[in-house]
Amino acid sequence: MDNFIQKIEEIPTIPIVSQRVMEISGDDEAPFKDFVAIIEKDQALASKILRVANSAFYGFSSSVSSLKHACVILGINEVKSIALGCSLYNFFSHSESDAFDRTRFWKHAITCSQVAKLLGTHFSTRNRDSLFLAGLIHDIGKIVLDQYFHEEFVQILEYVSLTKTTFIKAEKKILGTTHNQIAAKLLEQWSFPEEVITQILYHHGPWHDKNYGTNSTILYLANVLTKLAGYPCHPEEKQIDLHEFANSPEVDFITKTGFDLDYERIKRLISNIQEYILMEDDNIMRLFD
Ligand SMILES: [Fe+2]
Ligand SMILES: [Fe+2]
Numbered sequence: 001m002d003n004f005i006q007k008i009e010e011i012p013t014i015p016i017v018s019q020r021v022m023e024i025s026g027d028d029e030a031p032f033k034d035f036v037a038i039i040e041k042d043q044a045l046a047s048k049i050l051r052v053a054n055s056a057f058y059g060f061s062s063s064v065s066s067l068k069h070a071c072v073i074l075g076i077n078e079v080k081s082i083a084l085g086c087s088l089y090n091f092f093s094h095s096e097s098d099a100f101d102r103t104r105f106w107k108h109a110i111t112c113s114q115v116a117k118l119l120g121t122h123f124s125t126r127n128r129d130s131l132f133l134a135g136l137i138h139d140i141g142k143i144v145l146d147q148y149f150h151e152e153f154v155q156i157l158e159y160v161s162l163t164k165t166t167f168i169k170a171e172k173k174i175l176g177t178t179h180n181q182i183a184a185k186l187l188e189q190w191s192f193p194e195e196v197i198t199q200i201l202y203h204h205g206p207w208h209d210k211n212y213g214t215n216s217t218i219l220y221l222a223n224v225l226t227k228l229a230g231y232p233c234h235p236e237e238k239q240i241d242l243h244e245f246a247n248s249p250e251v252d253f254i255t256k257t258g259f260d261l262d263y264e265r266i267k268r269l270i271s272n273i274q275e276y277i278l279m280e281d282d283n284i285m286r287l288f289d
Helices: 002-009 016-023 033-040 043-053 067-074 076-092 102-122 129-137 140-148 150-163 167-174 179-189 194-201 213-228 242-246 249-257 263-286
Strands: none
Touching: 002 140, 002 179, 016 033, 016 076, 033 043, 033 067, 033 076, 043 067, 043 076, 067 076, 076 102, 076 129, 076 140, 102 129, 102 140, 102 213, 102 263, 129 194, 129 213, 140 150, 140 179, 150 167, 167 179, 179 194, 194 213, 213 242, 213 249, 213 263, 242 249, 242 263
16 A cells, blocks of 8 residues: 555656646636636646536537626636546546546546436535536546556456456455545645545445535436446446335435435436436537537
């Protein structure tokens, strides 16, 4: 583990614009002039934010015309999340490695970010701002593994294909740690908001999260539903069975947390997601290009 920590500490930091975005207060009341000024220095990032704000996902009838406009109608926290998400997407979008399909990875991630937001709205949870960002980067630890622990990562992928186990179990077996723990360590180093880090750390086990249970549970569910809807990160991984999942202790936990969920409801959520993704398929991958 010491070896991991040391190697993660050597990972370069995110671009300066993201660091500045991070430093901006998370307070919606904060003047957004400074925030807009920082982002406008990076025109590519500014236009990406506008593209996301104008996507069907937000469903505004008139278009979001400027960054200032986006801050007013989405709130500074939401725009901050989009900015950080876009920035990390750029930072990690290309891979030299054949072992891991980065396009499929991002499709899973982008879909999960949208599903997390949809679930946040569906269940009317409070503090939904961080769901988009957490959904988008929830598996970022896998990219860290691919780039910085490549040999072990290839072994994990092989083990998953060979044994049809889950990715998490393969990581534990081969590394003794998991991508969610690695991501949490890196995001901490990059001073990401605590709530985002917590959700990502617990996205495979929200029952361990004692502080932000609701959003961790939503991210967990979003990840499972994204897989069930046909957008897995690793198709070779052990498939989730809808019936089994609906009757699992995990769903029992989710129901106890206050979300009304049963087999029929899960099925309906999945078909809503599939409908939405099919409608938005072309736009989804272009959202961040
Ligand atoms: Fe994951
Ligand atoms: Fe995932």
